[in-house]
Amino acid sequence: MWKLALRNVSRQKLRTAMTVGAIAAGVVSLVLAGGFVADIFVQLREFTIHSQLGHMQVYKEGYYQYGTQAPAKYVIDDPEPVKAALLKNPQVNDVMARLNFSGLMSNGRSDLAIIGEGVEPNKEQKLGTYLSIIAGRHLTDDDQFGIVLGEGVAQSQKLSPGERVTLLMNNKDGSLNSLDFEVVGVFRSFSKEFDSRAVRIPLAAAQELLTSPGVNSLVVSLQRTADTEAVAAATRLQLSGKGYELKTWEELSDFYRSTVELYDVQFGVLRLIILGMVVLGVANSVNMSIFERYGEFGTMRALGDRNRTVFGLILAENVIVGSTGAAIGIVLGILLAVAISAVGIPMPPPPNSNTPYVAYIRLVPLDLLGAFVIGLMAAVTAASMPSWRVSRSHVADALRRNI
Amino acid sequence: MATRAPVVQVEHICKDYKLGEETVHALKDISFNIDDGVFLAIAGPSGSGKSTMLNMIGCIDTPTSGKIVVDGTDVSGKTPDELADLRSRTISFVFQTFNLFPVLSAEENVEYPMLRRTDISKSERKERVSFFLNTVGLAKYAGHRPNQLSGGQRQRVAIARALATRPRIVLADEPTANLDYKTGESILSMMKAINRAFETTFVFSTHDQRVMGMADRLVRIEDGELTTLGVRAGNVWKYVKEKDVPIPTSDAEMQQLLKEDPELRRMIMEDPELRRALLDDQSVAGVAGKGGR
Numbered sequence: 001m002w003k004l005a006l007r008n009v010s011r012q013k014l015r016t017a018m019t020v021g022a023i024a025a026g027v028v029s030l031v032l033a034g035g036f037v038a039d040i041f042v043q044l045r046e047f048t049i050h051s052q053l054g055h056m057q058v059y060k061e062g063y064y065q066y067g068t069q070a071p072a073k074y075v076i077d078d079p080e081p082v083k084a085a086l087l088k089n090p091q092v093n094d095v096m097a098r099l100n101f102s103g104l105m106s107n108g109r110s111d112l113a114i115i116g117e118g119v120e121p122n123k124e125q126k127l128g129t130y131l132s133i134i135a136g137r138h139l140t141d142d143d144q145f146g147i148v149l150g151e152g153v154a155q156s157q158k159l160s161p162g163e164r165v166t167l168l169m170n171n172k173d174g175s176l177n178s179l180d181f182e183v184v185g186v187f188r189s190f191s192k193e194f195d196s197r198a199v200r201i202p203l204a205a206a207q208e209l210l211t212s213p214g215v216n217s218l219v220v221s222l223q224r225t226a227d228t229e230a231v232a233a234a235t236r237l238q239l240s241g242k243g244y245e246l247k248t249w250e251e252l253s254d255f256y257r258s259t260v261e262l263y264d265v266q267f268g269v270l271r272l273i274i275l276g277m278v279v280l281g282v283a284n285s286v287n288m289s290i291f292e293r294y295g296e297f298g299t300m301r302a303l304g305d306r307n308r309t310v311f312g313l314i315l316a317e318n319v320i321v322g323s324t325g326a327a328i329g330i331v332l333g334i335l336l337a338v339a340i341s342a343v344g345i346p347m348p349p350p351p352n353s354n355t356p357y358v359a360y361i362r363l364v365p366l367d368l369l370g371a372f373v374i375g376l377m378a379a380v381t382a383a384s385m386p387s388w389r390v391s392r393s394h395v396a397d398a399l400r401r402n403i
Numbered sequence: 404m405a406t407r408a409p410v411v412q413v414e415h416i417c418k419d420y421k422l423g424e425e426t427v428h429a430l431k432d433i434s435f436n437i438d439d440g441v442f443l444a445i446a447g448p449s450g451s452g453k454s455t456m457l458n459m460i461g462c463i464d465t466p467t468s469g470k471i472v473v474d475g476t477d478v479s480g481k482t483p484d485e486l487a488d489l490r491s492r493t494i495s496f497v498f499q500t501f502n503l504f505p506v507l508s509a510e511e512n513v514e515y516p517m518l519r520r521t522d523i524s525k526s527e528r529k530e531r532v533s534f535f536l537n538t539v540g541l542a543k544y545a546g547h548r549p550n551q552l553s554g555g556q557r558q559r560v561a562i563a564r565a566l567a568t569r570p571r572i573v574l575a576d577e578p579t580a581n582l583d584y585k586t587g588e589s590i591l592s593m594m595k596a597i598n599r600a601f602e603t604t605f606v607f608s609t610h611d612q613r614v615m616g617m618a619d620r621l622v623r624i625e626d627g628e629l630t631t632l633g634v635r636a637g638n639v640w641k642y643v644k645e646k647d648v649p650i651p652t653s654d655a656e657m658q659q660l661l662k663e664d665p666e667l668r669r670m671i672m673e674d675p676e677l678r679r680a681l682l683d684d685q686s687v688a689g690v691a692g693k694g695g696r
């Protein structure tokens with residue numbers, strides 16, 4: 001039967017070629033669109049991790065829910081043992097600490113309420129940051145009392161790199177503490193609102209201001225993103241019952257999650273549309289060739305073939321056509337993907353960033369399989385209706401068409 | 404002749420077609436038997452219901468009422484699959500349009516209907532293919548595709564295909580209509596020889612005088628009604644319903660008969676279909692010129 005099907009398929013070379021071509025085109029577009037979306041996911045993921053979140057963060061229990069209002073209440077007083085424990089894990093690349101504060105900043109003429117973060121500058125640099133410097137430079141570990149200001153802060157206070165400011169805040173026991181800093185740079189983030197209130201200083205300076213040796217969060221970066229869940233699970237076990245909590249980047253990034261969800265839905269719809277288009281494109285030629293061979297199917301049945309044999313033959317033919325088209329589509333899609341990736345697709349800056357980036361076509365085996373199945377399904381779906389009708393039709397009527 | 408039970412019993416068959424509001428009575432209460440081993444011709448004018456009758460016998464169409472028994476099996480109420488299996492075992496078709504599978508070679512076409520017969524082994528299959536291709540004189544063309552064969556050769560392949568399953572009955576709807584005179588004749592005598600040699604029952608529908616000349620049974624259908632049942636007795640049709648008409652073997656003989664028999668001449672003048680069945684029109688014009696058309 002497969003032999004007969006194969007020969008029937010190769011009978012109408014041009015028409016079969018067109019059907020195969022339509023399926024291949026659909027599969028190619030699926031491969032490319034899917035690979036593009038997959039790449040966006042990966043880039044967005046890495047961007048999310050390397051802009052600020054790290055792979056996971058460890059806090060004092062309750063910080064995640066309440067800490068933004070009162071960071072001072074949720075401080076890990078002695079971070080060293082936790083840090084050491086984390087670093088023991090070979091999958092962990094690095095651990096760095098952050099300490100949040102709020103207070104007043106004075107340029108000698110006026111005061112401004114700010115929120116700030118004490119960070120380990122070099123480690124932050126290594127992880128990557130969503131802050132881009134528009135004047136001066138980033139903080140480094142050598143800047144003992146350096147400060148970088150948000151764009152809005154610098155503007156309203158009329159500050160530029162080299163000038164000096166004073167930070168003023170309540171420490172743990174309620175007394176006022178102040179320190180002088182030198183502006184080393186001005187940054188811009190994705191949020192104007194954030195930029196009009198935010199500053200960054202070295203961790204040690206922040207600890208001195210707050211007269212506390214503690215930190216709010218320990219940001220963990222891993223060797224490989226794929227290990228996140230495993231390491232998180234292991235660490236949770238390690239830290240359980242000691243008053244800490246742990247969040248992975250995925251839990252922290254609402255944005256990543258909702259973006260992926262959105263894209264997934266969109267891509268699902270796109271898949272359906274492509275499937276529909278291929279089915280429509282293929283249906284016509286499949287229909288035509290089945291209709292033309294109506295008499296032949298009548299002959300088969302007159303010679304004693306059962307209905308399901310006829311149905312099976314037509315389906316077999318279209319499985320051959322569909323899988324050929326899908327296979328060609330996959331191969332073409334891969335070649336195109338490689339070619340496009342070699343050049344790269346220049347992309348506008350993603351949200352939360354102002355640097356344009358280059359997108360590639362990422363080939364995910366599971367997506368390739370999905371594209372193949374869709375190509376195959378298109379042919380089979382297009383054929384199933386008319387072939388069912390043929391196999392149900394009246395034999396004598398079918399034979400009458402043999403003119 | 405009919406020592407064995409009839410291969411086919413047709414009992415009070417009616418067939419109606421609905422065309423919109425109208426109902427076409429294609430067959431009206433037809434009954435007859437087909438004895439084993441006969442060479443039976445179904446004759447009648449165009450549109451009289453010959454093909455419809457053959458389709459009923461071949462179980463590819465179902466009568467509106469009446470009963471058909473094929474090879475001892477009452478086929479009414481059988482499922483399509485059961486009918487397919489019945490066809491596969493006992494019935495073969497030879498079509499006016501040959502209906503070979505264009506993608507299969509001559510031998511593959513002959514082999515095709517045997518493929519689903521689990522009772523025929525592969526070696527048996529191959530044997531039959533070469534035997535029947537040989538029988539129809541196409542051994543040399545075994546590997547040819549239908550489009551590499553002439554019309555006559557295609558019909559021979561179709562006949563070999565029909566015979567390969569060793570059916571009880573071969574149904575042929577105007578098998579020579581698409582062939583030229585000589586080819587048609589050789590196909591017919593081949594079928595006749597096969598009928599003699601294998602005692603396979605052949606049923607034809609035809610307009611062709613020569614087919615009737617070779618038949619040993621004649622069923623005449625006109626406007627859906629069975630008008631004549633003839634059994635060959637030597638050189639004469641013994642008619643069940645009508646006057647006996649001699650079977651002419653050549654035009655000259657026919658004209659001789661017409662000269663001698665004014666009754667026959669009158670019948671032929673009155674009945675254009677009989678005229679067409681027994682003569683080609685020129686000879687009628689020659690014999691009965693003035694009265695004719």
Ligand SMILES: Nc1ncnc2c1ncn2[C@@H]1O[C@H](COP(=O)(O)OP(=O)(O)OP(=O)(O)O)[C@@H](O)[C@H]1O
Nearest residue numbers: 420421422427429448449450451452453454455456
């Ligand atoms: N599927 C159908 N639908 C409607 N009417 C039909 C159908 N098939 C046949 N008929 C009618 O039934 C009658 C008998 O048709 P049939 O094909 O059996 O004639 P026939 O004797 O084989 O004619 P011919 O010698 O021209 O082949 C005709 O009047 C035809 O119009």
Ligand SMILES: [Mg+2]
Nearest residue numbers: 453454455576
């Ligand atoms: Mg007919």
